[in-house]
Structure formats: structure tokens, C-alpha cells
Amino acid sequence: xxxxxxxxxxxxxxxxxxxxxxxxxxxxxxxxxxxxxxxxxxxxxxxxxxxxxxxxxxxxxxxxxxxxxxxxxxxxxxxxxxxxxxxxxxxxxxxxxxxxxxxxxxxxxxxxxxxxxxxxxxxxxxxxxxxxxxxxxxxxxxxxxxxxxxxxxxxxxxxxxxxxxxxxxxxxxxxxxxxxxxxxxxxxxxxxxxxxxxxxxxxxxxxxxxxxxxxxxxxxxxxxxxxxxxxxxxxxxxxxxxxxxxxxxxxxxxxxxxxxxxxxxxxxxxxxxxxxxxxxxxxxxxxxxxxxxxxxxxxxxxxxxxxxxxxxxxxxxxxxxxxxxxxxxxxxxxxxxxxxxxxxxxxxxxxxxxxxxxxxxxxxxxxxxxxxxxxxxxxxxxxxxxxxxxxxxxxxxxxxxxxxxxxxxxxxxxxxxxxxxxxxxxxxxxxxxxxxxxxxxxxxxxxxxxxxxxxxxxxxxxxxxxxx
Amino acid sequence: xxxxxxxxxxxxxxxxxxxxxxxxxxxxxxxxxxxxxxxxxxxxxxxxxxxxxxxxxxxxxxxxxxxxxxxxxxxxxxxxxxxxxxxxxxxxxxxxxxxxxxxxxxxxxxxxxxx
Numbered sequence: 298x299x300x301x302x303x304x305x306x307x308x309x310x311x312x313x314x315x316x317x318x319x320x321x322x323x324x325x326x327x328x329x330x331x332x333x334x335x336x337x338x339x340x341x342x343x344x345x346x347x348x349x350x351x352x353x354x355x356x357x358x359x360x361x362x363x364x365x366x367x368x369x370x371x372x373x374x375x376x377x378x379x380x381x382x383x384x385x386x387x388x389x390x391x392x393x394x395x396x397x398x399x400x401x402x403x404x405x406x407x408x409x410x411x412x413x414x415x416x417x418x419x420x421x422x423x424x425x426x427x428x429x430x431x432x433x434x435x436x437x438x439x440x441x442x443x444x445x446x447x448x449x450x451x452x453x454x455x456x457x458x459x460x461x462x463x464x465x466x467x468x469x470x471x472x473x474x475x476x477x478x479x480x481x482x483x484x485x486x487x488x489x490x491x492x493x494x495x496x497x498x499x500x501x502x503x504x505x506x507x508x509x510x511x512x513x514x515x516x517x518x519x520x521x522x523x524x525x526x527x528x529x530x531x532x533x534x535x536x537x538x539x540x541x542x543x544x545x546x547x548x549x550x551x552x553x554x555x556x557x558x559x560x561x562x563x564x565x566x567x568x569x570x571x572x573x574x575x576x577x578x579x580x581x582x583x584x585x586x587x588x589x590x591x592x593x594x595x596x597x598x599x600x601x602x603x604x605x606x607x608x609x610x611x612x613x614x615x616x617x618x619x620x621x622x623x624x625x626x627x628x629x630x631x632x633x634x635x636x637x638x639x640x641x642x643x644x645x646x647x648x649x650x651x652x653x654x655x656x657x658x659x660x661x662x663x664x665x666x667x668x669x670x671x672x673x674x675x676x677x678x679x680x681x682x683x684x685x686x687x688x689x690x691x692x693x694x695x696x697x698x699x700x701x702x703x704x705x706x707x708x709x710x711x712x713x714x715x716x717x718x719x720x721x722x723x724x725x726x727x728x729x730x731x732x733x734x735x736x737x738x739x740x741x742x743x744x745x746x747x748x749x750x751x752x753x754x755x756x757x758x759x760x761x762x763x764x765x
Numbered sequence: 766x767x768x769x770x771x772x773x774x775x776x777x778x779x780x781x782x783x784x785x786x787x788x789x790x791x792x793x794x795x796x797x798x799x800x801x802x803x804x805x806x807x808x809x810x811x812x813x814x815x816x817x818x819x820x821x822x823x824x825x826x827x828x829x830x831x832x833x834x835x836x837x838x839x840x841x842x843x844x845x846x847x848x849x850x851x852x853x854x855x856x857x858x859x860x861x862x863x864x865x866x867x868x869x870x871x872x873x874x875x876x877x878x879x880x
Binding site for chain 1: 795
């Protein structure tokens with residue numbers, strides 16, 4: 298009863314109708330659902346645009362590494378820039394604490410220029426992101442209004458259609474993108490890179506990113522563990538048409554390194570410190586950046602839960618094919634009207650993050666039971682993988698062992714497989730084991746290949762298996 | 766100035782990291798973690814890109830990748846090969862001293878078949 302009272306006081310004391318209006322951007326209120334709901338008890342009004350200082354930094358194929366600042370308030374800046382109305386325009390919005398001239402936004406634009414000719418605009422709103430989280434989560438409404446203002450300017454002066462725009466947002470920026478989509482009907486695409494959880498998860502559609510905000514909404518979840526107690530910063534709720542949960546969506550490989558190794562990163566101390574603070578959360582834009590040049594390495598398998606994915610219930614892709622996570626996910630034609638489809642996949646623990654998934658089923662032969670490890674490496678037209686562990690258990694001749702392999706290279710068409718085992722204890726009888734039949738199924742297109750081996754080998758000796 | 770900042774950040778990180786040693790902080794290190802010797806790594810390769818760079822645990826070299834033969838130094842510029850593979854390289858005294866006995870991993874049973 299007491300807690301109910303506290304909740305009531307909390308809710309009603311904050312529900313006062315305050316409104317703030319800024320010229321050209323419109324008015325912002327803090328009534329329900331913006332504040333005073335269970336998910337967002339406290340209300341704040343967004344700061345004035347002069348304080349947030351939203352700036353637009355343009356990169357194009359003509360200037361892939363040097364930026365041009367553009368503003369709808371200063372049309373000559375757009376005229377003088379390399380902005381072209383006949384190309385797709387992609388916005389990238391950063392999140393809490395972050396800034397628009399942070400390397401990852403620029404690098405993402407640079408990567409896009411290698412495959413396509415687009416207007417890539419990094420949105421900087423560090424004036425509004427470096428404050429309390431609550432204030433920051435309301436400031437995104439003004440940032441969105443600024444983006445909408447610029448998009449409307451492009452529409453009227455450069456004949457760009459709403460479908461020509463793609464808004465990519467990380468964390469709070471993802472919800473900012475949702476707000477843009479709510480104001481521009483028929484916006485082409487929104488990509489949510491680990492949308493922020495606090496004040497948004499389970500909140501009203503109006504407030505957060507959801508599938509109705511654009512024609513196509515794809516989301517990558519990389520830090521979806523609950524905020525209490527795991528400090529997960531991203532949402533677990535599926536909010537797009539396609540929702541990808543790489544590595545289960547909660548704990549990313551390569552993010553559990555000890556603190557020194559994490560901070561003293563290959564990409565420098567600054568990147569390492571960012572990862573130390575929010576490694577899982579920041580993985581979302583790293584996967585996205587990697588996917589720009591390597592779409593095939595991020596095939597997502599439709600699945601209901603991490604457990605089902607790990608158990609192999611979602612393998613291989615259905616005959617209609619699988620979507621790829623990241624930049625190229627619109628190539629997947631989702632059935633009309635379906636939202637919140639969940640897809641699972643595994644990635645690597647460091648760059649490059651691409652992986653190619655296979656199921657390996659191997660039947661072994663030999664002279665006696667031994668306990669040890671089975672390993673397999675794949676040899677294809679484009680190269681070979683390293684040795685992947687299939688089983689680490691009591692190995693019984695005649696038994697079949699099965700496992701999933703996330704190959705770190707795309708080997709192309711598999712021509713040969715090599716089998717290897719090693720003993721976990723010293724055995725003076727010098728046992729021999731061999732692979733009789735090995736069935737390999739590729740995830741992306743269901744292709745099944747069978748390989749046969751003859752005889753058996755001693756431990757740590759490679760046995761080649763040929764197609765049969 | 767910048768080097769000083771980097772140094773302070775490093776030493777701060779080292780001090781902060783020192784007390785809790787539950788996770789692989791000295792042995793059983795995961796790939797990507799900093800190491801001094803290959804014995805610390807789960808992968809058993811402590812790799813550095815140059816003589817002055819920091820060493821980190823990485824995977825052993827796969828078939829047809831560049832490798833080093835095993836050394837006493839404990840760290841490698843190229844990792845040794847995975848099990849069952851050999852590193853085809855010319856071992857020289859100079860290479861042994863400078864830790865640069867590089868080669869390419871190959872499967873000894875492949876050459877046995879072809880020859």
C-alpha cells in the first residue's frame with residue numbers, strides 16, 4: 298500500500314502540462330506519453346535548438362574523408378556542398394554522451410562510399426547529449442525536429458522523396474530516428490543500432506522507435522540484458538520489422554576481456570575506453586560497419602530464442618532464404634504486414650566480425666573408446682578455415698557427433714574436409730580414430746555435402762575426407 | 766603531452782586492474798588479451814606485430830597461413846601452426862636469435878600422398 302502511495306505521488310506530481318515552443322521546429326509538451334507513465338515517470342522539456350546545436354556533417358563520394366557542414370538555414374552551404382538530390386541520403390545519429398565527429402560515424406560513411414554513391418550525413422548533437430540521461434532522452438525530440446526540417450528542405454528544393462532517406466541511429470539516436478520517421482510519412486528506412494532501453498522499453502509507440510516509423514525498420518540488439526542488474530543499455534524488446542540478436546543479443550564475444558586488455562585496445566586507448574564502458578552496446582555499429590562490405594557474413598536465422606538457436610532448431614535457412622544483418626538487410630523481402638521478426642546469428646570476437654555457419658555431422662570409427670577432442674577444418678575454392686572443435690567428450694567408435702561451425706572465412710564451395718582428434722590423456726595403447734562419413738550442411742542455402750574417409754589416424758594427425 | 770596522457774591511462778588501468786584476479790588475468794587468457802608469454806594464452810600463441818608493439822593472445826596459424834617455428838622467446842611475430850600441421854621454414858641461426866624463422870603451415874600427410 299505504501300509503495301502504491303509513493304508511486305501515485307511520483308506519477309501525479311510530475312504530470313503538469315508544460316509546453317515549450319521553438320520557431321521552425323514546433324512545440325514540445327511533457328504530457329503522457331512523454332512523461333508521467335510507468336516507464337517514464339519524470340518529465341523534462343527539450344532544450345532550445347541553439348543550445349543543442351545540431352549540426353550536419355556531409356560526406357559524399359567526392360569528399361569521402363573531408364567533411365562539409367550543411368544547414369537548411371544557410372542554403373548556400375548546401376549549394377556549395379557535394380549534396381546531390383538524385384542520390385539516396387543516409388543520416389547517422391549518435392547517442393548519449395557521444396558526438397557526431399566521433400570516428401565511427403565518419404568511418405561508416407567512408408565505408409559506404411566504397412560500394413555506393415550516397416549523401417552520408419553525420420548528425421552531431423553533442424550540445425544536447427552531454428548532460429543527464431533524462432534531459433538527453435528528451436533533447437532527441439529537438440534533434441529529430443532539426444532533421445525533419447532538413448529533410449523537408451531537401452524534399453521541396455531537391456525533389457527527394459521520403460523513400461530516398463535512410464536514418465541510422467545508435468542508442469538514443471535510434472529513438473531520435475523513430476521520431477523523424479513519425480514526422481515524415483513513408484520514410485524509406487530506419488536502422489536502430491541497439492536502441493536505448495531506459496525510458497523507452499515498453500513505452501508508447503509514439504515515444505520510441507517502432508515498425509510504423511518507416512517503410513522498413515531493421516534493428517540490431519547487442520546489449521539487451523536488463524539494465525537492472527546487468528547494466529544492459531539496449532532494449533530487448535523487438536521494435537522493427539526485422540530484429541537481429543547477434544550472439545543472443547546480450548553478451549558479445551570479445552567484450553569480457555580483462556580491464557587492461559580492454560582499454561589498451563588495438564584501435565587505441567580512446568576506442569578501448571569506450572569499449573570498457575559500453576563494449577556490448579557499441580558492438581552494434583561495429584557489426585553494421587563490417588556488414589557494409591561483407592553482407593554474406595551476417596546471415597540471420599529466424600528463431601524465437603537464443604536457446605533454440607544454440608540447440609540448432611533454427612538451422613538452416615528456410616527455402617525462401619535468410620536476411621542479412623546490417624546494411625544490406627532490405628534485400629530480404631519480409632512478408633507484408635509482419636513485424637518484430639527475430640533473427641539470430643553468431644559473430645566473431647574482433648574485427649572482422651563476419652562468420653559463415655555450417656552444421657557438421659561426423660561418424661567416427663576406431664579400435665577403442667577414448668576421451669578427447671574432435672576437430673574439423675573446411676577446405677574450399679576460396680581457402681580453408683582453421684580447426685573447429687566438434688566435440689570434447691568420450692569418443693566411441695560408431696557414434697555420431699554433431700556441431701555447428703561458424704567459419705571465419707568464406708571458403709566458397711567446400712572441396713575437402715580434414716578431420717583431426719587429440720587425446721586428453723596419455724594412452725600407451727596408441728589408439729586410432731577416423732572419420733567414416735561427414736555430412737556438411739551450409740546454412741545460407743541448405744546445400745548438403747557428404748565426405749568420406751578411409752581408415753583411421755593417430756592423434757594429432759590430419760585425415761583428409763573427400764566428397765562421396 | 767599525449768604520450769604522458771597515454772602513460773597515465775595505462776598505469777591507471779594497471780592499478781585498477783590489479784586487485785580482482787578472478788578472470789583470466791594472468792593465465793587462461795582469451796584471444797585479444799594482453800600477454801607476456803604464450804603459456805598464458807588458451808590458444809598458446811602470444812602474438813606481437815613488431816618488436817615494440819604489445820603482445821596479445823591470438824589463434825594458432827591455420828593451414829597455408831604464415832607461421833613461426835616454436836621459439837624460446839615465448840612471443841611470436843607469426844603464430845605456430847595448429848595441431849597436426851608443420852611450419853615449413855628454413856631454420857637459421859640468425860632467425861632463431863631474432864625470432865624470425867617464418868614459414869607456411871602445411872599438412873605433412875599431403876606431401877606424403879603427392880610424393
